[in-house]
Amino acid sequence: MCRLRSLAAPSGKPAILAAHNTSSTSVRVRWRPLSSQELRGEFQYYRITYRERGAAKDSAKELRIKDERIQSHAIFGLRPFTQYLISVQVENPAGLGPSSTVVVTTDEGVPEAPRQVSVLNVTDTTVTISWLPPSRRNGLIEGYRIYISTGNFTNATWLRLPLDNTQYTLRNLVPFTNYSVTVKAFTRSMEGRESAALAVTTDVSSPSFSSSPNSSFIFSGRVHHYLVSYRAERAAAITEVPVAADPVGREGKFLLSNLTAGTLAAPLNAGLIAGIACACCAFLLALAALAIWR
CATH class of the missing domain: 2.60.40.10 (Immunoglobulins)
Structure with missing residues (x-):
């Protein structure tokens, strides 16, 4: 069929039949071509432009399709989960016709790292x-x-x-x-x-001591030193001596020196302290009872 050249640009615009995403970075658009009356002359090409919604018009990218028989096209290299404005129009020797525009959103992609x-x-x-x-x-x-x-x-x-x-x-x-x-x-x-x-x-945990001086205890972490406390059997003053822990975890020993001959030294432990506290409480209660009886 012979088409005459015209001095008028196309009067019609391609009707967009479908537009959908095909991945997180691509979309496909399908349209219906112009009739001969709308084309007004010889077909030159389809012009497809696309840009992110809200972006400046001069940021739009352009594609040209010279085959009049093609009625769909895929666009690649887009940004994930982004809205795009896609326009399709036809050009004849006299110029471009009006455009049809559609909004398409690309599919979700892989989120960046937090x-x-x-x-x-x-x-x-x-x-x-x-x-x-x-x-x-x-x-x-x-x-x-x-x-x-x-x-x-x-x-x-x-x-x-x-x-x-x-x-x-x-x-x-x-x-x-x-x-x-x-x-x-x-x-x-x-x-x-x-x-x-x-x-x-994670931090070290507090040691879980036993009341017996000879028993072991459970500890998570590195032991840096021990604190040895002792006093004479009837004395109130307590002496504390820090002792460095063995770096490889061997059994620790410490020699108490400068003690008074003939005096019994008692290492302090939780049971002994608790016993002293209980004895003091009992003595105070006895005094209170005696005062009330009198």
Whole structure:
């Protein structure tokens, strides 16, 4: 069919039949071509422009399709979870016709890593951390996953939005243990990139002493020194001597010197202290009873 050249640009615009995302970085648009009356002359090409919604018009990118038989096209290299304005128009030798415009949103992508993961507080069995949301969320963040690992063991904690704040306390940890903590954001369908690993060591726990001087005690951490306390059997003054712990954990010994000959020295322990306290209380109660009886 022969088409005459015209001095008028197309009067009609392609009718957009469908526009949808095909991934987090691509969309496809489909249109209906112009009729001969709307074209007003020889077909030159389809002109497709696209830009992020809200961006300046001069930031739009352009594609040209010279085959009149093509009625759909895919656009790649877009940003995840972003709205785009896509326009389609036809050009003949006289110029461009009016455009049809549609808004399309790309699919959700992989969230960037949470930012500024830091430690707020550490105890012997807990670690409190905080973080900031990803700079590019690439979707609707539904929550965060916190991974804490030591050796070959890793535990994951899921936190779903809404959250009062982006901080969390990890509990039931082992005292004086090295841990590695990472945080990820997640959307409905995607788990985000992992934050930089945060190294943290739980505090040492307090020793659990027995009342017997000869018994052992349980302690998590490194023992730096012992405190040996003693007094004469009938004396009130208590002497305390710090003793450095053996670096390899061997049995410790300490020689008490400058003691008075013929005097019994009593090492203090929890049972002895408790006994003294009870005896004092009993004596005071006896005095009170005697005063009331009189």
